[in-house]
Amino acid sequence: MPSDSPSAHVHAPNVHALILAGGSGTRFWPLSRRARPKQLLALDGPRSLLQATVDRLAPDVPPARVWICTTAALQDAIRAQLPDVPTDQVLVEPEGRNTAPAIGWSIHRMRQAIGDDIVAVLPADHRIADPRGFRGALAAAARIAVDDDRIVTLGVRPRWAETGYGYLELGDALASAAAGVDARRVARFREKPDADTAQRYFNGGNHLWNAGIFVFRGTTLLRHLARLQPAMAEALEGMADDPDATAARYGQLESISIDYAVMEHLDDIGTVPLDAGWSDLGSWSALDEVLEADADTGSVLHGDALAIDAPDNLIYAEDATVAVVGVSGLAVIQSGDAVLVLPKERAQDVRRVVEMLRAAGRDDRL
Amino acid sequence: MPSDSPSAHVHAPNVHALILAGGSGTRFWPLSRRARPKQLLALDGPRSLLQATVDRLAPDVPPARVWICTTAALQDAIRAQLPDVPTDQVLVEPEGRNTAPAIGWSIHRMRQAIGDDIVAVLPADHRIADPRGFRGALAAAARIAVDDDRIVTLGVRPRWAETGYGYLELGDALASAAAGVDARRVARFREKPDADTAQRYFNGGNHLWNAGIFVFRGTTLLRHLARLQPAMAEALEGMADDPDATAARYGQLESISIDYAVMEHLDDIGTVPLDAGWSDLGSWSALDEVLEADADTGSVLHGDALAIDAPDNLIYAEDATVAVVGVSGLAVIQSGDAVLVLPKERAQDVRRVVEMLRAAGRDDRL
Numbered sequence: 001m002p003s004d005s006p007s008a009h010v011h012a013p014n015v016h017a018l019i020l021a022g023g024s025g026t027r028f029w030p031l032s033r034r035a036r037p038k039q040l041l042a043l044d045g046p047r048s049l050l051q052a053t054v055d056r057l058a059p060d061v062p063p064a065r066v067w068i069c070t071t072a073a074l075q076d077a078i079r080a081q082l083p084d085v086p087t088d089q090v091l092v093e094p095e096g097r098n099t100a101p102a103i104g105w106s107i108h109r110m111r112q113a114i115g116d117d118i119v120a121v122l123p124a125d126h127r128i129a130d131p132r133g134f135r136g137a138l139a140a141a142a143r144i145a146v147d148d149d150r151i152v153t154l155g156v157r158p159r160w161a162e163t164g165y166g167y168l169e170l171g172d173a174l175a176s177a178a179a180g181v182d183a184r185r186v187a188r189f190r191e192k193p194d195a196d197t198a199q200r201y202f203n204g205g206n207h208l209w210n211a212g213i214f215v216f217r218g219t220t221l222l223r224h225l226a227r228l229q230p231a232m233a234e235a236l237e238g239m240a241d242d243p244d245a246t247a248a249r250y251g252q253l254e255s256i257s258i259d260y261a262v263m264e265h266l267d268d269i270g271t272v273p274l275d276a277g278w279s280d281l282g283s284w285s286a287l288d289e290v291l292e293a294d295a296d297t298g299s300v301l302h303g304d305a306l307a308i309d310a311p312d313n314l315i316y317a318e319d320a321t322v323a324v325v326g327v328s329g330l331a332v333i334q335s336g337d338a339v340l341v342l343p344k345e346r347a348q349d350v351r352r353v354v355e356m357l358r359a360a361g362r363d364d365r366l
Numbered sequence: 367m368p369s370d371s372p373s374a375h376v377h378a379p380n381v382h383a384l385i386l387a388g389g390s391g392t393r394f395w396p397l398s399r400r401a402r403p404k405q406l407l408a409l410d411g412p413r414s415l416l417q418a419t420v421d422r423l424a425p426d427v428p429p430a431r432v433w434i435c436t437t438a439a440l441q442d443a444i445r446a447q448l449p450d451v452p453t454d455q456v457l458v459e460p461e462g463r464n465t466a467p468a469i470g471w472s473i474h475r476m477r478q479a480i481g482d483d484i485v486a487v488l489p490a491d492h493r494i495a496d497p498r499g500f501r502g503a504l505a506a507a508a509r510i511a512v513d514d515d516r517i518v519t520l521g522v523r524p525r526w527a528e529t530g531y532g533y534l535e536l537g538d539a540l541a542s543a544a545a546g547v548d549a550r551r552v553a554r555f556r557e558k559p560d561a562d563t564a565q566r567y568f569n570g571g572n573h574l575w576n577a578g579i580f581v582f583r584g585t586t587l588l589r590h591l592a593r594l595q596p597a598m599a600e601a602l603e604g605m606a607d608d609p610d611a612t613a614a615r616y617g618q619l620e621s622i623s624i625d626y627a628v629m630e631h632l633d634d635i636g637t638v639p640l641d642a643g644w645s646d647l648g649s650w651s652a653l654d655e656v657l658e659a660d661a662d663t664g665s666v667l668h669g670d671a672l673a674i675d676a677p678d679n680l681i682y683a684e685d686a687t688v689a690v691v692g693v694s695g696l697a698v699i700q701s702g703d704a705v706l707v708l709p710k711e712r713a714q715d716v717r718r719v720v721e722m723l724r725a726a727g728r729d730d731r732l
Binding site for chain 1: 683688692704707709
């Protein structure tokens with residue numbers, strides 16, 4: 001089966017994608033800025049992470065069934081990047097209030113159009129090396145979501161003892177899974193563990209990384225939300241009935257993640273393993289790991305980058321020439337009016353730069 | 367005596383300065399480019415090295431007696447930087463042919479105006495921390511050049527066993543020197559020594575660095591040139607008589623330094639020690655040594671530069687924000703459309719970058 005043909009597993013009802021694209025992280029500064037957050041960046045190839053998210057869905061979930069939840073500040077850039085997504089399916093959240101309000105509000109906005117269809121909630125800024133493997137897992141999850149009326153999440157097989165992610169503790173096998181799919185009940189959501197616990201999870205083989213990908217009937221999610229977060233559900237219903245009141249009311253919703261608000265309260269969530277080269281590209285060093293090093297220099301070179309006696313660097317030149325001599329283990333990032341130099345292993349410390357710029361009122365560089 | 371008052375030692379005849387400003391080095395890439403070589407850069411303060419050269423002369427040698435030898439490509443930039451130097455005293459050498467042709471040709475051009483006056487030949491791209499000390503040495507040299515009709519050079523007391531400079535071996539004291547001036551005959555010009563020899567010169571205390579600063583009557587220099595380089599002298603005379611033929615003939619002059627062509631053949635050259643914080647600023651690391659480190663970070667910060675946990679770096683931000691975290695010993699240089707990162711101790715390797723760009727036909731970055 002060619003990699004871009006529709007997966008045979010997907011039956012009616014249709015699957016819609018709801019891509020959460022309102023984020024504004026700083027971990028890819030100076031490339032990421034307020035007006036150009038990570039999901040809009042083409043970090044690992046010619047297409048932005050958001051575009052790649054839509055591209056990899058397309059054989060199974062065409063742009064006509066893609067919905068984007070974002071902010072007013074980003075909507076124009078997103079519509080420009082995604083001309084095939086119907087413009088009124090770019091939903092503009094009045095303000096960022098975390099994933100539970102965003103998903104609940106979006107599903108109310110989608111409700112008329114999608115009826116009892118399946119919704120796959122997806123982050124906009126992850127990388128998946130194997131799109132076909134991703135579509136297979138998504139199709140398997142959608143089938144279980146339909147057959148069992150169950151929320152299903154895609155879980156990533158841990159590749160190291162990461163302390164920065166939540167984990168899914170695996171329970172019983174799900175009878176409804178297609179042949180060859182190791183679908184399980186999620187016995188428990190585990191928050192970001194300490195190092196010892198992460199190592200135990202990793203060694204034990206009974207935990208998956210929570211990648212924030214959820215598949216469910218829209219009606220199912222709203223039913224759970226009504227029971228578990230009645231105040232939020234009522235407020236969202238009110239906004240759906242009277243859209244003019246949304247701007248005023250939205251900001252009063254509790255800022256809470258869908259995991260805390262809904263998922264962690266349920267004992268029947270399913271999970272399908274995602275073995276498709278997933279990365280959340282959480283830092284410059286994560287990007288360095290997924291990009292291929294130049295054979296001559298041993299460094300990852302992006303753009304007009306030169307390395308002389310300089311192996312094992314990430315040199316990312318957006319729109320200038322960046323020449324590096326006699327160093328290793330560094331990330332050297334150039335974007336427009338800013339340059340960042342730091343050891344790859346300290347990639348997280350970019351936030352200290354951003355904090356310093358913020359404290360200095362340097363909004364022109366943020 | 368205030369530091370900008372005329373030195374009492376200077377008597378008639380007048381001293382004229384001939385500043386050699388045609389150079390096109392690459393050691394300050396990416397700040398230095400073909401159209402903006404080192405002498406036009408404000409590396410160590412608000413004024414360019416060329417402007418600082420003129421400024422430090424001014425109390426004794428006003429701009430009206432300053433002459434600049436440069437190239438067609440740089441003349442406009444130089445006139446813009448030096449509005450007080452008479453425009454026809456910016457002499458445009460038809461092409462670069464090293465210092466002997468440049469000086470000989472320039473003195474022919476100056477001849478009508480300067481008569482039997484003294485000429486001080488000066489590089490355009492050196493740094494001198496103590497301008498008053500410099501003017502004192504220059505005045506002492508000029509007095510000897512007048513009294514003895516002798517070529518006099520300023521020699522820099524070695525501060526380490528440098529292998530990159532030529533040396534002046536000191537001979538007998540000159541009787542004509544003013545009181546307190548340790549003027550000597552140059553017993554011999556020594557080419558760039560090997561490390562052992564340089565160490566011996568340094569330990570022995572009988573050698574000075576040759577800084578390329580020469581003081582003489584213009585007529586004296588031309589007389590020596592006629593005797594030692596008759597072909598060149600004849601060609602230069604011919605150009606002086608028929609300026610229209612200059613462009614065609616100039617390129618046929620031997621490309622030879624004034625040291626090789628004249629100075630090393632003479633046994634009566636004098637030298638006056640220059641103890642005035644001289645530096646030829648030969649590399650980014652030399653610049654790092656003369657600039658003051660930021661007290662908070664321990665790095666030299668120029669422009670919009672941030673250092674976090676990053677001591678002992680030179681961070682030079684010309685027109686972007688440069689943020690450096692968790693590294694030390696690096697030079698990080700940003701200028702327009704290019705960035706350079708290398709250990710300070712490998713500052714000379716910038717030439718490898720320039721060579722690579724040249725080989726790749728990247729004239730847009732040179």
